[in-house]
Amino acid sequence: MSTKIPVQNIDPQDASTAKVKTVELYEARKKIYVKEITGVFQKVRSFSLWFLMGMYFLFCWVSVDGQQLVLFDLPNRKFHIFGATFWPQDFVLLSWLLIICAFGLFFITTLFGRVWCGYTCPQTVWTFIFMWLEERIEGSRNQRMKLDQASMNKQKALKKAAKHASWLFVAFATGLTFVGYFYPIRELVPDFFTFDISSGWAYFWIAFFTLATYINAGWMREQVCLYMCPYARFQSVMFDKDTLVVSYDLNRGEPRGSRKRSADPKEVGLGDCVDCGMCVQVCPTGIDIRDGLQYECIGCALCIDACDSVMEKMEYPKGLISYTTEQKLEGKDSKLLRPRTIGYGLALVIMMSAFAFKLGTRLPVELDVIRDRGALFQTNAKGYIENAYTLQLMNMSDQVRTFIISVEGMDGISISGKSEFTLEPSEVRSIPMAIEAKPNALTERNHDIVFKAQAVDDASVKIESESRFLGPAPVKF
Amino acid sequence: MTSFWTGWISFIVLGSIFGCAWLLWVTRKSQKFDTETEQTMGHSFDGIEEYDNPLPRWWLVLFMGTIVFGLGYLVFYPGLGSYKGVFGWTSANQWEAEVKKAEETYAPIFAKLAATPIEELAKDENAMKIGQRLFANNCAVCHGSTAHGATGFPNLTDNDWLYGGSPEKIKETITSGRNGSAMRAWKDEIGEEGVKQVANYVRLLSGQEGVDEAMAAKGADIFAANCVVCHGQDGKGSHDMGAPNLTDGIWLYGGTQNIVEATIRNGRGGIMPSFKDQLGEERIHLLAAYIYSLSHR
Numbered sequence: 001m002s003t004k005i006p007v008q009n010i011d012p013q014d015a016s017t018a019k020v021k022t023v024e025l026y027e028a029r030k031k032i033y034v035k036e037i038t039g040v041f042q043k044v045r046s047f048s049l050w051f052l053m054g055m056y057f058l059f060c061w062v063s064v065d066g067q068q069l070v071l072f073d074l075p076n077r078k079f080h081i082f083g084a085t086f087w088p089q090d091f092v093l094l095s096w097l098l099i100i101c102a103f104g105l106f107f108i109t110t111l112f113g114r115v116w117c118g119y120t121c122p123q124t125v126w127t128f129i130f131m132w133l134e135e136r137i138e139g140s141r142n143q144r145m146k147l148d149q150a151s152m153n154k155q156k157a158l159k160k161a162a163k164h165a166s167w168l169f170v171a172f173a174t175g176l177t178f179v180g181y182f183y184p185i186r187e188l189v190p191d192f193f194t195f196d197i198s199s200g201w202a203y204f205w206i207a208f209f210t211l212a213t214y215i216n217a218g219w220m221r222e223q224v225c226l227y228m229c230p231y232a233r234f235q236s237v238m239f240d241k242d243t244l245v246v247s248y249d250l251n252r253g254e255p256r257g258s259r260k261r262s263a264d265p266k267e268v269g270l271g272d273c274v275d276c277g278m279c280v281q282v283c284p285t286g287i288d289i290r291d292g293l294q295y296e297c298i299g300c301a302l303c304i305d306a307c308d309s310v311m312e313k314m315e316y317p318k319g320l321i322s323y324t325t326e327q328k329l330e331g332k333d334s335k336l337l338r339p340r341t342i343g344y345g346l347a348l349v350i351m352m353s354a355f356a357f358k359l360g361t362r363l364p365v366e367l368d369v370i371r372d373r374g375a376l377f378q379t380n381a382k383g384y385i386e387n388a389y390t391l392q393l394m395n396m397s398d399q400v401r402t403f404i405i406s407v408e409g410m411d412g413i414s415i416s417g418k419s420e421f422t423l424e425p426s427e428v429r430s431i432p433m434a435i436e437a438k439p440n441a442l443t444e445r446n447h448d449i450v451f452k453a454q455a456v457d458d459a460s461v462k463i464e465s466e467s468r469f470l471g472p473a474p475v476k477f
Numbered sequence: 478m479t480s481f482w483t484g485w486i487s488f489i490v491l492g493s494i495f496g497c498a499w500l501l502w503v504t505r506k507s508q509k510f511d512t513e514t515e516q517t518m519g520h521s522f523d524g525i526e527e528y529d530n531p532l533p534r535w536w537l538v539l540f541m542g543t544i545v546f547g548l549g550y551l552v553f554y555p556g557l558g559s560y561k562g563v564f565g566w567t568s569a570n571q572w573e574a575e576v577k578k579a580e581e582t583y584a585p586i587f588a589k590l591a592a593t594p595i596e597e598l599a600k601d602e603n604a605m606k607i608g609q610r611l612f613a614n615n616c617a618v619c620h621g622s623t624a625h626g627a628t629g630f631p632n633l634t635d636n637d638w639l640y641g642g643s644p645e646k647i648k649e650t651i652t653s654g655r656n657g658s659a660m661r662a663w664k665d666e667i668g669e670e671g672v673k674q675v676a677n678y679v680r681l682l683s684g685q686e687g688v689d690e691a692m693a694a695k696g697a698d699i700f701a702a703n704c705v706v707c708h709g710q711d712g713k714g715s716h717d718m719g720a721p722n723l724t725d726g727i728w729l730y731g732g733t734q735n736i737v738e739a740t741i742r743n744g745r746g747g748i749m750p751s752f753k754d755q756l757g758e759e760r761i762h763l764l765a766a767y768i769y770s771l772s773h774r
Contacts, residue, residue: 374618375627381635381727388623390613417623429606430613432622 031148032222032286034131035141035278039305048119049128057173060180067398072182078426084359085426087396089366093358100351105231107344109238111336113245113323117231118300123224126174126217127284130167137163141281167218168210175209222285225298232295239293241326242334246299248279248290248321249329256290261314272316279303279321289321363460364397367453369467376470384436385471386416391431393453395423402456405433409449410469412441420456435469442471483558490556498544505537591759595644598763599770608767611760615752616768624771629730629747636772637727641716648765652758654751657719659707662744667699669742675699676737682712683726 062069064083071080079086086093105116117124138144138159150156179202180188191197192206216224225232239245253273259265265272273290280288282302287294289303307321327334372388380386395401402422407413416434423429435449447469455461517526532540554562561567590604598604613622619630626632636642639657640650664672678696681688700712707720714722721729729747730740752761 372617372622374621378621378625378627379731380625381632386625388621388625390622430609432609432613432617432624434621434623434625 029223030286032284033141033145033281034284035281035306036131036135037278037282037302037306037309039302039308041301041305045119045300045302046128049125052120053125053129057177060177060185063186068184068186070181071184074182076426083398085364085396085398087366087394090362093355093362096351096355096358100348100355103344103348103351106238107341107348109235110240110243110340110344113239113243114232114235114297114299117225117298121298123216123229124284124298124300126170126213127221129170130217130221131284133166133170134163137166164218167214171210171213171217172206174213175206175211178209179205222296225285226296232298235295240338240340242336242338244323244325245293246289246297246301246304246321247293247324247326247329248273249319249324250290251329253290253320272311272314272320274310274314276310278306278310282306363463364395365401365403365453365455365461365463366392366394366396367451367463367465368392369451369465371467377472379439380416380434380436382436383439384416385439385442386434386436387469387471389433389435389451389467391433391451391465392428393421393423393431394426394428396426397461398425400424401458401461403453404456405431406452406454407435407449408452410437410441410443410447412438413447413449413469437469437471439471442474445473446470478559480559483560485558487557487560490551494544494547498541501537501540501544505531587759587763591762595648595762595766595769598766599773604763605767605770608763608770611756611764612767615756615764624768629745631729632727633768634771635727637722637725638716639714639719639721639729642769642772644765644769646716647768648761650749651756651761651764651768652751652753655719655749657745657747657749659718659720660740660745662742663703664742667703667741671696671699672738672741675704675741676734679712679723679737679741680732680734682724683732684724685726685732 059070060068067080067083069080069082073080077088079090108115134144138147147156147159176189176192177185182205183197183199183202188197188202192202197203220228251271253271255269255271256273256275257268257270258275259268259270279290280286280303282305283289284300284302285296285298287296289297301323304321304323308318311318311320325334368391370390370392372390375388377385377387391405393403393405395403400422402420405415405419405421407415414436416436421429421431449467449469451465451467453463453465518529520527531537551557552562553564554566556562590598590601590607593601593604612620612624616624620626620633621630624633631639638646640646640655663675667675674692674696676696677689677692678694678700681690681693681696700708701710704712707718708714708723709720712723714720721727726732728736730736730745752764756764
């Protein structure tokens with residue numbers, strides 16, 4: 001590519017020539033007035049963003065058989081997700097899920113660039129709704145700029161108050177909904193308004209998330225992407241020349257400049273870029289895409305919509321700014337399948353299958369066996385050798401279940417006493433259990449034995465746990 | 478804590494804090510805050526140079542804040558040897574406060590359970606789950622988690638009782654404990670031969686096979702002269718004395734000839750400790766119900 005974008009030189013000056021000179025490193029934020037734009041990508045974006053937000057607000061209200069479909073029940077240490085109950089011992093699944101999500105993100109990013117940022121990131125979603133409210137209340141970009149410059153009057157105060165009130169309302173709904181994923185929302189909402197929530201922490205977290213949402217989406221906005229989000233910082237590692245990025249076609253656009261609509265750009269010696277600045281005005285992070293790919297770019301494609309609308313007016317072909325790859329810009333073929341995408345894809349498929357397998361074969365029962373520490377063994381009234389154990393039986397399902405306990409591993413071994421237990425949903429029961437064996441059945445000082453728990457109603461729900469049976473040294477003849 | 482260690486700890490803690498304050502003070506630059514120079518320290522690595530800038534003001538203020546916080550903390554909380562702090566906070570009284578809080582939560586539950594008669598409570602499955610937990614924490618060490626007992630520790634599930642198995646008696650046993658040392662050593666009084674004879678008689682009483690009948694007959698006389706005071710004419714024992722029933726084949730220490738001899742020869746002295754102070758009235762009530770339930774299933 002012959003035409004490189006001129007970059008401003010910000011290298012420190014030669015120390016020998018520069019005397020002590022002071023520079024400001026902490027620059028105040030320049031407020032960005034984002035112009036609302038309509039277009040193909042904005043439509044896709046708003047569909048995706050409204051959809052995600054709708055999911056967030058409505059999902060916690062979905063209940064099946066009186067059980068909230070998604071509920072992270074922290075006090076009881078149980079996570080209910082789509083009818084499955086996850087226990088603390090399933091925590092390893094969560095870490096795998098997060099690893100899979102991370103790989104999914106890498107995979108998508110190598111293929112399509114930062115579509116996550118532009119279309120699905122919560123920061124984008126809430127900033128989008130806040131900006132939408134701002135536009136409805138304070139008006140268009142120019143009206144907003146004028147309003148900010150105007151001195152305070154009744155109308156300005158009214159508009160500002162309305163805007164912040166609407167922001168706070170959305171933020172509060174967000175906070176309340178968020179807590180509703182941890183505290184049954186059908187109880188939370190009425191309890192909140194009657195000041196009847198048992199835990200003061202619920203109030204704290206609602207206030208916290210309300211404030212955090214308000215500050216993040218209302219005031220911080222692009223600063224979160226620019227200064228706080230780590231994802232933006234390592235995009236360069238995940239991008240290659242075949243990654244789809246929002247890019248400005250330098251060859252076609254430069255040299256830029258304004259011209260009459262009727263003028264033929266070739267005659268005036270200009271490229272297709274009319275330098276209208278629309279792409280800058282619509283950018284939520286306030287960058288100029290014509291400076292090339294920047295880490296600030298969240299790939300939202302609003303500049304594509306803006307540029308296309310201008311190109312249409314100028315009756316130039318669309319796509320001066322477009323989703324393209326570096327290869328295509330250089331006039332080469334771009335491939336979707338590359339070692340990197342195949343690698344990520346393969347890793348994803350393997351991990352997802354393993355995860356699905358693990359999830360599918362997960363049993364809603366757990367059995368731990370603890371041998372009594374007090375005595376090794378004893379002789380009972382029948383003259384049998386007896387060992388005592390404490391069984392920890394967990395019914396991790398959402399239904400009442402009866403389990404039959406059995407023990408195997410050596411001849412003549414049996415449970416002394418009850419062996420059938422009915423457990424409530426998600427009950428953890430400690431069961432003291434004596435195991436007896438005929439003295440002549442003992443061939444060793446200790447035997448490996450296996451405890452089994454089997455659900456009566458479902459043959460697939462069974463679990464084993466190993467332990468040992470101790471006895472006196474066997475009599476040798 | 479000796480005054481030496483108090484002094485030493487105070488010296489280290491305060492020395493560190495004031496040392497940090499001093500360091501912060503002397504390294505703070507007199508330049509205007511928030512403006513930076515382009516002057517470097519002269520260090521360079523891979524073209525990366527270190528600027529000679531003061532700490533940003535917010536950063537400095539944060540550091541100073543931690544120093545103020547640290548000193549304030551030392552006034553209110555213990556951190557200087559034996560100085561207890563204005564609040565008099567200790568981990569022990571924090572524990573006590575938590576116990577108190579737990580008591581407040583559970584007291585109504587236990588009060589309700591304690592008001593229920595033991596026979597009825599023994600049938601309440603949920604109460605028995607709590608009872609089982611109490612048993613596992615307090616009794617299982619000796620009696621085993623299954624309550625089947627062990628040598629010297631009675632089996633609580635067989636409905637054979639040394640001191641009686643009525644709800645009141647069980648409660649009494651847990652509350653006050655039992656001093657079961659009444660079985661004294663007999664070897665000096667009845668002699669080694671007498672010990673063997675009585676042992677044979679006792680084994681006969683419990684219906685064991687292979688007993689030396691001649692020895693047992695002699696033993697019967699010695700038994701009648703010495704043992705009936707506690708174990709009774711018929712050897713059925715006495716709940717008042719805590720004397721075991723010798724006719725039922727249930728043995729606290731074992732029923733073989735050797736063991737019975739040893740019991741007679743040297744005596745036995747098992748002690749059930751009192752749980753009054755440890756558990757309190759209400760928990761003992763619940764525990765008694767659980768133990769009662771074990772032999773009344």
